[in-house]
Each structure stands twice: as structure tokens, then as C-alpha cells.
Amino acid sequence: MRTVLRTSWSPMKSVIKIMLGISAYCLLVSFSGNSPMREEALRRAAIQAGVVPLEEIQIETDPDLVEIGAVLFESELLSFNGDTSCSTCHLDEFASADGLPNAVGTGGHGEGLKRLESGGDVVPRNTLALWGRGSKGFDTLFWDGKIKRTDNGIISQFGSSVPSNDDPLFVAVHLPFVEIREMVVRDSGVREDLEKEDVDSAAEIYSVLTQRIQEDIELGPAIAAANEVSVEALEFKHIAASVAAFIRERFSVRRTRFHDFVFNGGELSAEELEGGLIFYGKGRCSSCHTGSLLSDLKFHAMPFLQAGFGKNGFGVDYGRFNVTYDTTDLYKFRTPPLISVAKTGPWTHSGSMSSLQNVIVAHLDPLSAYDGSGRSARQRREDLARLARWIDTEALPEPLSGQEIESVVSFLETLNAGPADP
Template structure:
């Protein structure tokens, strides 16, 4: 147990109740106050996931950047989850098929076709308890209870984690990785997956596996990484497990100043970050949803993020979020509470990338009504400017009650402290992950476009 926790325990043990419950203004007591609050909120050091099999990690790394497994051989996981862009793409909404380039420079050549949501980051998705995936939680589960997934009945159930189970989904939608009918691959050859529909999961997956098995290096490495398999039994499950192992190995980032503080190093945080943590887990009520050391309860809440961008499904240009999955009115506009690990690296923020500035995102929570009326949609992708829906009344009518600063509104100085705390959630190793990108790929397809 680190000294911070030890101090908290001592406060309790020595009958220091008055000390723990009376707000202490004295800066020198910051550590004691914070230790007491973190103990009360059960914020404990995060247990890292188990080490992954190196053969699967190395295979998964190549597959993650491999365009051969996309319909037109033109897009990979790494296109949208780039290691140099906070494991996302720097766009308010992600661009799939028909776009070229990487990151903020990625643009559509013809018609602009966005995925409905902002690209999620991949940090720490292998930590125990991360059983819910997507902004709306439409994939969830664990090895004990099994998985529910947008792929429904065909979903394999043998996955080791929700992360691995997720991995077999992005290859299936036409606008994401599979491609549209009539559009050939980058060599001008027909795309054998194009004529299927997005929900033909059971037909699409074997074609994706065949693409990988058609490359000798992948064939050998798949068989070697999954002992007991044969050419006939290698399936999408194994591709998912390998890519999952890579993501856990590459994107587990648990050496932030805040982690060091939790482990007992009281010097790891500045006083400003400590005051920010006191607000975050205390008066500003952030931790009523952004709970624990990963800052998420994995539940769904409506914080009335501005409805801007394409929207999703029949309700477009609105996005009902969790309400699309449950069909409940009361779930409309709810999204899964995002973890705030490495949060400063993955803008734009919110499910649709509504905010290009992290402080604006935080301030939105402090006064959603004011933020909605002042919202300027010139901060989203150029083609999506002008899509802001002024439906604040509807949004605010089911606003999450947990959004409540206790006592006086936060001062500007307190917002600075809150931002310093959010900065302490960045693991410096995440800043340059260029070493993850392979120089070449077994298919011979390019990695750097």
C-alpha cells in the first residue's frame, strides 16, 4: 500500500474523522484531504492486464495495420486508430471508405461519407471490467457471461475479452472497411466482399480470414500463434484474438503522474493537479459518472452534448445514442461515460467530436444550457459545418441529474486546477508510439498512407 493510502487509513484509524470530513483550506493538507477522498471513493491503483503472448502481439500488430483484410485493400484499423493521434484520428467524425490520407488530413475524394461517431481511443481496453464497447455499449460481455454484439447470433462466444470480440466488427460495414458494390480494390481487381450486406456477418468473416490466410506469412504465423489449429479451423476468432492481444500490449498506459500518486508518490502531482483531483472526485461531482481510477462507471448518461454532425440511423441528424439500442425514451442521448485516461491526446471530444477544445468540453458539463446556446459548429469537419441541431430543450429535458457542482460555481482558477488534474492522466509514453508502426507489411501494401 502506498503512503497516500496509508495516510488515509491512518486518518481513519487515529479517529481523525473531523479531519476527514471538515474541508481543510490549508494547502499543506492537500495530500491528506485527497487521500481521504480517494479512499472514500475507492479509487485504487489500476491492476494492469496479464502479459499477452508475444507471437499473438506481433501478428496482431501487423494485422492492425494490414489493408489486405479490408474489401478494397485500402484501409486498416491503424488508419483510424493511429498511434501518433492518441489511438484515434483527430477528426470530429471518422472517415472510412472513399477517403484518403491519415489523421486530420484525411479527406473524401468524392461524396463525403462519415461514420456516425467520433473515433474512440484504445487506451487500457484490456483492464479487467472493461466489458462494454462503443459509445452506445452495443457490444458487451466477458468470457464468463458471453458476449452480445451487433453481429447477433453468429457472434463467436470463445473470445478472451470484449476487446477481442469487438475487433471482428469493423471489417464488416461497407462504409468502414468492407467497401461498396462496383468499387474495385486498389489494383483494379473486383472486391469479393462488396456484394454482401452489412449484416451478412457469417459470410463476410470467412472472406476476411481467406484474405489473411492467402498471405503465406500470416498463414504460418496464425497457425503458430494458435497451437492446435489447422488451416480449416483458423477463423475470425483468431484474427480478433491476435489484434486484441496487440491492442492490450500496445495501448495499456498506466504510468501517469496520477498512477504514481496513487502508488504513493506524493511528489508526482503538482498542487494545482491535487486541487483539481479534489474538485473532480469532490465538489465538481465529475466522479459521480467518471468513477474510480479509470474515470468511468461504464454506464450511460445524457450530458446534452451538442447534436452536431451526421447523426445516426433513422433519427439522423439526431443521434439517440443508448436510446437506439434499448428503444427506451429515457435512454435517448445517453452515451457511455468515457474514460479520461490520456484524454488530452484524443480530441476532438464527445461522441460526435462536437468540441475541438478540451476545456470547452469540461465547461460544457458545468453549464450545458449555456454551452448549447453558445455552441459554434465551425469547430467540426468542414463538410459538417451547419449541421448543429438547436434542440436544446429536448436534450436538456432528460439531462443527467448527477451533473451538479456543489456550492458555488467553479471559478476560472478552479477550472485551471481541473484541467491540471486531467493532464496528470496522460502517460508520457503515449506521446510517441511511432515504434508500433511496422516498416513493411506481409501483403506488401503500404503502411504510411
């Protein structure tokens, strides 16, 4: 009897042991992180969402143009009133943004918060970072996509006199020079017709700036030489080409820890891995934040509260609608790339979010985050219309716990652009 019992019990015991073993393994895999299976799942999901090795999206630049472009990027001579440069708002310290909710242009002083208090002209949008803006396929620039490459060439406010039909960055760098409040003072010295920001007034500003450069005994010959023309033959396009070459080279994304993980066997911590799996999984972030720079470059209405005066005034920014006048584009903005995003706060087109945690909460559960007190009737109508558009989307993410949100933030930190060599 005893023997019989023993023999039938021991196979049972082994089965139980094996089962316990399997569940312990599963627990280990799901809680402690970096099983090869989970790592492989994240690599596969990233590649499926269009992440490619960074070498594949680089575009070569001319070192002479890059060198002089670096000088121009810092030069206040290139602002109509001589008091701002590109680097006034695109600062290394803030990963090529400025650390402010809305940019402060002409008439401002200092950097960061000091600039905010200096009483300069406010540009009613959050400064965008420049990482990857010169890479292959980066066809849509600015929050509202006012520069966009299509099959029929580049669409911009230059209409048929667009400076290039195949390099959106080259067209984009033409704009800051003629933006009132950004690099042109609104009231003093700017005649009525310059205020229109149309093609003719832009041409007038370009010719003033070009002449200034021609007359500068150092910059004139240097830019002419880099562009292989005489100083007399210098045109604004040579200045723009130099600045574009500098941005393309200096802000090219050569390395991030995440790309290293996907393509070169680099490591992520358990929390970063967890965050990545949520980003590409139930968070549904990758339905819009796709590709190597984590943007589909398309337009979506998001439930982010508008802050500040707004592009359309009195706390309103119609976003993409300002470019297309198509009502289905109301409140839509281009999905921002997420390279170095952990360093470019505050976030969103109006700089209304001061932590990445809040950005994610607002993506997930906008109604719970909404507080209409202190908003005017017009603003409340606007806010609710924006929320309604978002709730309409197919891409609504699943709710995430506080811990899951923290993991996603850790994952976003792996996207910081680093130097080419580890």
C-alpha cells in the same frame, strides 16, 4: 498598575499571535497548494472512487499473438476493399484516436486533417481511444455500449452466435471489419445483403478475409503458427484473437502521473492537485468518471451539442437507444474513460468540442452555452430534449470559475498514459 496591565496584556498577545499563526497556516493550505493534508484528501477521494493500482487490472497476453496482432492492426489486407486498417483511425500520434471530429473510413487518404479533406466515407461518431480497453472489468464497449457483458453473457449484434461469452474486447474487434464506411465500402462491390450489417453478411465478410490471409504467403503461416493451428485450419477467430491480444498489450495502462501520485508517492503541481480536488469534490466529475480508468462504463445523457450527420441522420444520434430501443436511453452515451484524454481531441461522441475547457463548461452550464441559431427545428427539438435529460440528473456539478476549470484541465493532463518505467 503598569505591571498589572502588562501581565494581562501579554497572554492576550500570545493568543492573538497563535490565532494569526493558525489563520496564516490555513491561508497557506488553501492557496498555495500542496499541504500533506490536501494531498492525502485527494489520495483518499481517488481510492474511494475506485482508483486501484494499475497492476490489478492487467490481463496477461500471449506474446506470439501480440506480435502478429501488431502486423494485422496495420494491415489493409484486412479491410474488405483493401484501403483501410485499424491504424488508419487509431493512430499513435493522437493517443490511439485520429484527431478528427468524426472518423473518415473507406475511400479516405492521409492522416489527421488531410484525411478530413480527402472525401472518404464519414463514420458518424468520434473515434474512441483504445487505452485500457482490454483490462479487467472493461465490460462495455463503444459509445452506445453495443458490446456489453452481463451476468447472462455478452450482448451484441451477433445474438446467440456471439464469438465469446467472456471477453468483450475479443467480440468488439470483430465489428470494425464489417462496419460499412469504416472498413467496408458502401457502394462498390458490396452486395445488397452485405449492407445489412447482420450476422450472415458479417460471416461472408469474415470468410473472404480469412481466405485472403490463408493465401498470403507471409501472414498466413505466421498467424497459424501464433495460434497453433495449420494454415488450412485458420478461422476468423484466430485473426480476431491476435488483434485483441495486441490491443490488450499495447494499450494496457501501466503508468500515469496521477496513479503514481495516488500509490507511489509521486508529485503533482499545486494546480494539478487543486484540479484533482475539484474533480473528486465540488465538480462531481467522479460521480460518473469513476475507477482506475475514470469511467463507470454506464450511460448518461449529456448536454453536448450534436455535430455532423449523426448516427441516426440529419444531425441526430439517439445514442444508447439505438441498441436498446428503450426511450429512457435516448441520447445516452457510455461515460468515456479519461486516460490520455488530453491528447484525443476533438471530444464527445460526435467530436463537437474542440477544447477540454469547453467540454467542462458544457457539463456545468449547458444552457449558457446553447445557441440554437443555424439549427433546424428538428435539431433544436433534439438539442433541448438532450439538455432537459441532463438537467434531470442527480449529478449536476457545482458552477466552477474559469481558474477552477483550468485546474481541472491540468489535472486531466496527469492522466496521460506513460511508459511503465519512469
